[in-house]
Amino acid sequence: MLTETQQDMINGDFEKFFKDLKSKGKTLDFELFGDYAASILNFYVGSSLLTNQEKAESALLLVRLFNAGLGNVISAADQQEIATVIQQDPTLNYSIIQPVFDL
Incomplete structure (x- = not known):
């Protein structure tokens, strides 16, 4: 279960x-979005x-x-499927997530 701090981090970085x-x-x-989501989550895990x-x-x-x-507009079932694909993606593209750390 994600802590409130982790949820705030994910929300804030996405914003x-x-x-x-x-x-x-x-x-x-x-x-x-897929590239960002996979990269930021893999960064979080690596860190x-x-x-x-x-x-x-x-x-x-x-x-x-x-x-x-x-x-x-995305159904709950499709959201779960998309999340599963993102979770399994090993991508870590720093150029995509760099703006999160520049602001």
């Missing part, structure tokens, strides 16, 4: 990432901010945030 995209006139599409067990719950939290931005 920073999204604000950076908006400031550059970019939009958050599905592919970019011992999350355990592998917490990664699944964190992936679902990120998918729910993304879905909220889309107007809640």
